[in-house]
Amino acid sequence: MSNFRQHPSSFRDEAGFVFLKDDILYRQVNQLYAPHYQRAVTSGFYQFAIENNLLIPHLELQENLTGTDNWYTTLKPEPVQTISYPYEWPFDMLKDAALLTLRLTKEALRYGLILKDATPYNIQWFKGQLIFIDTLSFENYQPERPWNAYRQFCEQFLSPLLLMHYHQTFLHPLMLAWPEGIPIELTKKLLPFRSRFSLHTWLHIFLQSHISEKTRHKEFHKVAFSQKKLMRLLLSLELLIEKLKIRDSEKHWSAYYHEAKERGDYLKTKTAVLESWISKIQNIHTATDLGCNTGEFSLRCARKGLHTLAIDADAACINLLYRKIKNESITSVQPLIGNAAFPSPGIGWQNKERLPLLTRIISDVTLALALIHHLAISANIRFRQMAELFRKICKRFLIIEFVPADDEKTLWLLRHGKPLPEDYSEQHFLTAFQKHFKLEDSLPVADSGRTLYLFSVTP
């Protein structure tokens, strides 16, 4: 009865926990949370939030699957395809996650509930959009109590967004350095002077930091608060966040169009080969496009019916892709910032609370288009190491593009005199990959000198 496995990231909340049983994900609601759960059900909040795509849908099962004494009920949430973390999200995605959190807080208030913690780790990508996944994050609202999650919201969402907005730079790695949120005091120091002239920034960062420093050793048990005050606070945060933006880098779009124009035949042939291979191979459902750039080929895979992870180290590219997915309501491409040479690590308790990237991107087909010269030259990765990596994340097929030593992009990477690795040749490439894969097909890409290879995983 009790052969369940508690999810390594689900231990902080006494309200319940997520566990796996027979490879199915469940969420247990503990007795302690029963009054809050009852309110969320009977008030119609869960129904409203699920119908409006704010909260992950779940089924309630009246069965104690864990055998624990404090069991109240069991929920079976719809599974999320690929878990991702805020340090892998581009600016616009984090901004939308912040706005979703604020909207959910406001909606919950209408049902007599409040969001008890505001962290982007409670938000995931689900069917082409962001959705809140922690069903037990709502508790009965007491109007005289201020918002417990206010500071957390400021540090987890507002701080990184403001820093990125004022510096016009993608700073997602900061969220990896401060997984609990960037401290307000630090944000204050890192923001430029002109940010003080924004009323809402001044209030939520500068004034907050000032007051908390002054009152560090004092206790305030009775602070008068009301729903009206809370609504003002939420409105202020919303007004501020809605205005934050990161400008499109002209260079990314123009470089892409330039390449498309210059190498029209190249892109056409590459697309045709890719599409014919994907149509030919049977029973594949998921794809990972490593080094996807602005996601041109990820979108092609999605059109062929594959749930595709579009990964690139360039945050500006992923931001553009995210915006495209959002504007065109594309449901089967998930954008993610990631670097094959420096994948995000496992962090948190026992290094298991937030899982390493490479364990989350395993899929039926892996695409590595125009990637290997970057890995070989910029990160000094050898072909045998690449083959080992792809074998780890690839369940069935690998579509990989060989970029020769005399390719203009390879030469560009070598322009500062860095020597090309000795074994950088098509022959060495094939030898290394055929240790782990079986060669299925290969086709030259127009007259670019590049070759596309289709490999299958050897048992």
Add this chain to the structure above:
Amino acid sequence: MAPDFLYIDPGSGSFLVQAIIAAALGVAFFFRNIMGWIKSFFIKPFKKKEKNN
């Protein structure tokens, strides 16, 4: 980091902060509403005229 910092609950300090910020926002939104009324008082009649034309 001061050693005693580790024992302070970051949530409790933020309660006073929220009360102060919410009060400041009360004043800010009050003036914003007044500005909104003034703007709509002057702009509306012109808009109606434009529509009639």
